[in-house]
Amino acid sequence: MANQGEESAAEKRTHFRVEDVLPVSVRKVEGAGQCLKSRMVRGFFPGCGVPTFEDSNEDDASIPPALRKMLFQIDTKLNLILEKLYLSGEEMVCVDSRPVSLSASGIRLCTKAGFALGDLAEVKLLVLSEGAAWLVLYGRVARLAPSECGGQDTAIAFTEMEDEVREALIRYTLRRQRELIRKERGYGV
Numbered sequence: 001m002a003n004q005g006e007e008s009a010a011e012k013r014t015h016f017r018v019e020d021v022l023p024v025s026v027r028k029v030e031g032a033g034q035c036l037k038s039r040m041v042r043g044f045f046p047g048c049g050v051p052t053f054e055d056s057n058e059d060d061a062s063i064p065p066a067l068r069k070m071l072f073q074i075d076t077k078l079n080l081i082l083e084k085l086y087l088s089g090e091e092m093v094c095v096d097s098r099p100v101s102l103s104a105s106g107i108r109l110c111t112k113a114g115f116a117l118g119d120l121a122e123v124k125l126l127v128l129s130e131g132a133a134w135l136v137l138y139g140r141v142a143r144l145a146p147s148e149c150g151g152q153d154t155a156i157a158f159t160e161m162e163d164e165v166r167e168a169l170i171r172y173t174l175r176r177q178r179e180l181i182r183k184e185r186g187y188g189v
Contacts, residue, residue, distance in 0.1 A: 016173045017102065019099070023095040024107075026124075028119055029119075037138070037161070040134070102169070107137075110151045111152055121141055121156050137165065140159060
């Protein structure tokens, strides 16, 4: 009879689910009355409104090629430093990778935090769909179970998700499933 319950739960799923290992952090959100919406954090990247050396005209003969190369290298290094500073301010630099079961509607992972059913949780994870992007997601703890990882197996159902974030999750899970199927069948990735 337990199998019937599992089958009906699987039939209710509306999104693809993928097992993966991703950089992810989870924390309990206090003050559950807030209306928190998911968002995508791309960090500081050239082209986000800040002019960079790459935007200058390469045909400009007033800058010698050796100086142009050196300025480009300096510009690249400064962009990397600014991105790291921005992401560290968002608490997304020192995040451990761990096994997750992920779909566009929720995530299941092992947590050390003392969650209770119905708690509001913030999930930050790095996905690679069209480039790297951090997703900041909010959801309610839907299921808890003891886990072999020394914590608890925690299932979080996402809430208040922006379309851009949901689409990024769907693209990621579909791409990752294709990769796993190809690998399983021996086609390579």
